[in-house]
Amino acid sequence: xxxxxxxxxxxxxxxxxxxxxxxxxxxxxxxxxxxxxxxxxxxxxxxxxxxxxxxxxxxxxxxxxxxxxxxxxxxxxxxxxxxxxxxxxxxxxxxxxxxxxxxxxxxxxxxxxxxxxxxxxxxxxxxxxxxxxxxxxxxxxxxxxxxxxxxxxxxxxxxxxxxxxxxxxxxxxxxxxxxxxxxxxxxxxxxxxxxxxxxxxxxxxxxxxxxxxxxxxxxxxxxxxxxxxxxxxxxxxxxxxxxxxxxxxxxxxxxxxxxxxxxxxxxxxxxxxxxxxxxxxx
Amino acid sequence: xxxxxxxxxxxxxxxxxxxxxxxxxxxxxxxxxxxxxxxxxxxxxxxxxxxxxxxxxxxxxxxxxxxxxxxxxxxxxxxxxxxxxxxxxxxxxxxxxxxxxxxxxxxxxxxxxxxxxxxxxxxxxxxxxxxxxxxxxxxxxxxxxxxxxxxxxxxxxxxxxxxxxxxxxxxxxxxxxxxxxxxxxxxxxxxxxxxxxxxxxxxxxxxxxxxxxxxxxxxxxxxxxxxxxxxxxxxxxxxxxxxxxxxxxxxxxxxxxxxxxxxxxxxxxxxxxxxxxxxxxxxxxxxxxxxxxxxxxxxxxxxxxxxxxxxxxxxxxxxxxxxxxxxxxxxxxx
Numbered sequence: 366x367x368x369x370x371x372x373x374x375x376x377x378x379x380x381x382x383x384x385x386x387x388x389x390x391x392x393x394x395x396x397x398x399x400x401x402x403x404x405x406x407x408x409x410x411x412x413x414x415x416x417x418x419x420x421x422x423x424x425x426x427x428x429x430x431x432x433x434x435x436x437x438x439x440x441x442x443x444x445x446x447x448x449x450x451x452x453x454x455x456x457x458x459x460x461x462x463x464x465x466x467x468x469x470x471x472x473x474x475x476x477x478x479x480x481x482x483x484x485x486x487x488x489x490x491x492x493x494x495x496x497x498x499x500x501x502x503x504x505x506x507x508x509x510x511x512x513x514x515x516x517x518x519x520x521x522x523x524x525x526x527x528x529x530x531x532x533x534x535x536x537x538x539x540x541x542x543x544x545x546x547x548x549x550x551x552x553x554x555x556x557x558x559x560x561x562x563x564x565x566x567x568x569x570x571x572x573x574x575x576x577x578x579x580x581x582x583x584x585x586x587x588x589x590x591x592x593x594x595x596x597x598x599x600x601x602x603x604x605x606x607x608x609x610x611x612x613x614x615x616x617x618x619x620x621x622x623x624x625x626x627x628x629x630x631x632x633x634x635x636x637x638x639x640x641x642x643x644x645x646x647x
Numbered sequence: 648x649x650x651x652x653x654x655x656x657x658x659x660x661x662x663x664x665x666x667x668x669x670x671x672x673x674x675x676x677x678x679x680x681x682x683x684x685x686x687x688x689x690x691x692x693x694x695x696x697x698x699x700x701x702x703x704x705x706x707x708x709x710x711x712x713x714x715x716x717x718x719x720x721x722x723x724x725x726x727x728x729x730x731x732x733x734x735x736x737x738x739x740x741x742x743x744x745x746x747x748x749x750x751x752x753x754x755x756x757x758x759x760x761x762x763x764x765x766x767x768x769x770x771x772x773x774x775x776x777x778x779x780x781x782x783x784x785x786x787x788x789x790x791x792x793x794x795x796x797x798x799x800x801x802x803x804x805x806x807x808x809x810x811x812x813x814x815x816x817x818x819x820x821x822x823x824x825x826x827x828x829x830x831x832x833x834x835x836x837x838x839x840x841x842x843x844x845x846x847x848x849x850x851x852x853x854x855x856x857x858x859x860x861x862x863x864x865x866x867x868x869x870x871x872x873x874x875x876x877x878x879x880x881x882x883x884x885x886x887x888x889x890x891x892x893x894x895x896x897x898x899x900x901x902x903x904x905x906x907x908x909x910x911x912x913x914x915x916x917x918x919x920x921x922x923x924x925x926x927x928x929x930x931x932x933x934x935x936x937x938x939x940x941x942x943x944x945x946x947x948x949x950x951x952x953x954x955x956x957x958x959x960x961x962x963x964x965x966x967x968x969x970x971x972x973x974x975x976x977x978x979x980x981x
Contacts, residue, residue: 476873485864487864489868491887501872504874504875505874549868
């Protein structure tokens with residue numbers, strides 16, 4: 366299996382538009398669009414001029430060797446980049462046509478719409494499983510009619526419900542690593558984001574848990590935009606509709622190529638992409 | 648079945664091997680130095696305890712329980728001018744209550760201020776201000792306590808007297824805030840405020856340290872869920888730092904209970920059990936020892952040693968309690 370079938374109608378639209386204009390520089394006003402992103406840590410430029418579109422109902426995998434700016438890039442998308450002292454960026458990130466870096470933007474609202482799952486599972490250890498899932502509501506002061514339904518729905522979508530439904534009062538830290546990561550996914554879903562960023566979500570997990578998370582990604586992709594950073598080429602091939610290859614050749618990271626996952630893995634246009642996906646370096 | 652010799656291995660499974668290592672000489676020397684360093688503090692503490700017990704025991708025996716519960720301090724001499732152990736009364740009950748009361752006031756005032764300062768320093772202060780403030784707070788911890796006492800006496804007391812009157816006016820119906828006769832100066836309340844200022848740097852340092860160790864991935868998780876700074880602090884930083892802050896508060900409590908000179912300056916040493924925090928009477932054990940020490944005869948010195956012993960045990964008890972609380976609340980949130 367290379368490319369996932371696009372299930373939602375929005376996905377079809379996205380696919381058509383994407384293929385007509387793979388990395389456009391024009392603003393479409395739909396979904397998440399990155400335009401001319403540069404990023405710096407202090408004086409060191411780590412990302413140079415990156416433009417990329419992400420459409421609802423698709424999974425985009427970002428691949429490339431370590432240090433090529435993949436994580437930095439997705440952290441610019443939900444404004445987590447600015448937490449690092451000395452970090453700076455240039456360019457625009459547009460969510461439904463609105464610049465998330467525009468002055469006066471409520472950054473907490475941006476992060477509600479663009480959720481994030483981290484490399485290392487990080488449930489809140491002082492909270493129970495159900496409190497963890499619903500933590501976002503409390504943190505962002507959101508009101509919800511029926512918390513129990515939301516709890517079950519999110520755990521179900523994250524593929525964890527059957528494993529934890531009898532011990533929702535147990536602490537989050539009592540779960541295995543893979544379960545903790547799915548708990549973190551459930552926690553991200555509870556605030557109903559439009560986009561989910563996943564920064565190497567399986568890198569600290571065993572193959573069984575990885576498989577479960579990949580299934581979860583497949584289920585989620587019909588309703589939201591997913592961007593996943595991964596070092597695992599097979600994983601990129603299994604879960605993503607589109608793949609972007611990033612590379613740093615000594616200087617700042619750049620995007621070498623982006624396209625439907627099948628094409629990137631079978632007939633990449635750039636020699637460097639071919640070398641990377643066939644395992645000749647990286 | 649033939650006769651076989653049953654070896655221990657075939658009875659209880661394989662025998663466990665003894666695993667030994669031969670440490671290098673340099674390693675053993677280093678271990679010895681480290682151990683003696685650690686033991687020396689324990690030995691010194693033990694010697695102090697032994698000294699106090701040795702000196703104070705006879706007084707504790709003749710006075711009995713009255714030493715802790717009583718509030719009289721009277722050295723009686725017989726007609727020939729000799730010390731009369733029967734009629735003499737040594738009781739530090741009022742001082743013990745004063746010690747606990749003023750220390751508790753100090754903690755109640757200091758802990759919220761310290762937590763807020765620590766949160767400010769870690770999460771709100773711009774870097775240059777943080778550097779300056781950390782230096783100032785650390786300096787405050789090393790400030791001589793007599794200066795706090797003088798400042799408390801000359802500067803704080805006039806204002807605090809007014810606050811005490813306000814408290815009495817609005818909350819006087821609570822027995823704790825009753826004042827009769829109307830003496831508002833040199834009260835446990837004012838001593839507590841001075842002690843609070845001395846305790847704040849200690850609790851702030853500890854709280855700042857534990858808050859700064861909050862795992863960054865949890866902070867990021869909270870922000871990624873749309874948390875504001877305050878909701879992130881409430882959900883992540885405070886649960887993580889709670890046991891450390893309790894430990895810091897107990898450290899401060901110990902400091903407040905043992906403080907001598909500052910309390911001596913601002914608190915009336917009156918042998919009267921006083922629960923009314925705004926009333927100018929009370930004293931604490933340490934400052935009483937300071938007050939009496941200069942003119943005490945040999946028997947009275949022994950009584951002061953006994954008072955020191957009680958204070959020592961009280962401080963020890965508070966620290967053990969702190970340890971227990973920290974351990975109880977440690978698991979969650981970590």
